[in-house]
Amino acid sequence: MNSKLKLVILLPIAVFALWASYHVYELDLGKRSFARLGCASCHFSGGGPNLSTILPQYDLHTVEDFIRDPEDVYRRLGRKPLNPGFAIMHKVKASDHEVRAMAEYLKSW
């Protein structure tokens, strides 16, 4: 095989491998942040909307905004939590990267 052909074959494989390992890393960061910040203590115990039934209808960007400030998204979309009567969600202490990773993690279910 000449070296140009090798490059044409190997480069996409290398790019895909990089992308795949980054994606795995992102999902893992999202999972760890979700656990560290205790999201499940509200969202899977009845203290907040059940995320697995709600999130599929939103794009990644909206999910990120939800994590930063749910009230703001409700105002923007003109809707309220599915089960009103919850205590308000606290501001999440996470970096932008962690918020994006959590959104990707939640969207991956």
Ligand code: HEC
């Ligand atoms: C103290 C309980 C609590 C914790 C901890 C919590 N949430 Fe929430 N979350 C809520 C409540 C209550 C709502 C609904 C509305 C509100 O804030 O008024 C909500 C709303 C949301 C929504 C919007 C759901 C929808 O469609 O209405 C998302 C997404 C979300 N939370 C993600 C997270 C993530 C991710 C974390 C962890 C970083 C987290 N929440 C931590 C209580 C909590």
